[in-house]
Amino acid sequence: GAVVSQHPSWVICKSGTSVKIECRSLDFQATTMFWYRQFPKQSLMLMATSNEGSKATYEQGVEKDKFLINHASLTLSTLTVTSAHPEDSSFYICSALSTGRGYEQYFGPGTRLTVT
Amino acid sequence: QQQVKQSPQSLIVQKGGIPIINCAYENTAFDYFPWYQQFPGKGPALLIAIRPDVSEKKEGRFTISFNKSAKQFSLHIMDSQPGDSATYFCAASKEQAGTALIFGKGTTLSVSS
Numbered sequence: 001g002a003v004v005s006q007h008p009s010w011v012i013c014k015s016g017t018s019v020k021i022e023c024r025s026l027d028f029q030a031t032t033m034f035w036y037r038q039f040p041k042q043s044l045m046l047m048a049t050s051n052e053g054s055k056a057t058y059e060q061g062v063e064k065d066k067f068l069i070n071h072a073s074l075t076l077s078t079l080t081v082t083s084a085h086p087e088d089s090s091f092y093i094c095s096a097l098s099t100g101r102g103y104e105q106y107f108g109p110g111t112r113l114t115v116t
Numbered sequence: 117q118q119q120v121k122q123s124p125q126s127l128i129v130q131k132g133g134i135p136i137i138n139c140a141y142e143n144t145a146f147d148y149f150p151w152y153q154q155f156p157g158k159g160p161a162l163l164i165a166i167r168p169d170v171s172e173k174k175e176g177r178f179t180i181s182f183n184k185s186a187k188q189f190s191l192h193i194m195d196s197q198p199g200d201s202a203t204y205f206c207a208a209s210k211e212q213a214g215t216a217l218i219f220g221k222g223t224t225l226s227v228s229s
Binding site: 095097103105107110 | 216
């Protein structure tokens with residue numbers, strides 16, 4: 001149990017285009033999901049907190065108009081990178097908060113984004 | 117106050133050894149301390165977690181020791197195996213607040229056979 005999936009697992013896009021990444025909790029409901037960004041050999045950096053049915057809360061320095069987050073259901077959150085640039089290339093990881101399991105946070109497998 | 121400091125940055129042990137990874141935190145409001153294991157190109161996987169009401173928790177070969185007064189916690193891996201070679205992250209959060217985890221910078225562990 002406690003499986004979180006992400007789609008796609010990797011994506012290559014051209015500069016200026018938009019990319020959508022999906023995060024799903026497969027066997028539990030998650031009112032809260034988080035989006036992280038990870039650069040090679042570095043730790044996870046929190047980008048935003050996504051609560052079902054409400055606007056996401058972005059961390060300082062994260063452009064909310066560039067990284068659009070939607071949490072329309074208890075099992076799905078999406079991150080859209082708009083007008084992507086090469087510096088947006090990174091490993092994006094979502095996590096889902098499972099309050100039914102004593103507050104455990106489960107991570108997806110990550111999405112490797114490369115912007116050319 | 118939001119930082120979680122993790123050490124060492126990297127660690128090499130022989131098979132069967134007991135690597136120890138340490139973390140320290142400042143925010144006394146933190147009450148949930150998980151450890152995650154991450155392999156290259158994969159998302160972090162929850163290994164084991166502890167809350168401040170206990171000083172030690174063991175699950176299989178993984179043990180967390182927790183020192184509330186010192187605001188420190190550590191991960192011990194018993195009888196380490198080459199398959200344990202990965203990056204380990206400690207984290208902390210305020211559980212009831214449902215807030216995001218604050219991660220340490222990670223420790224890259226290599227277990228040689």
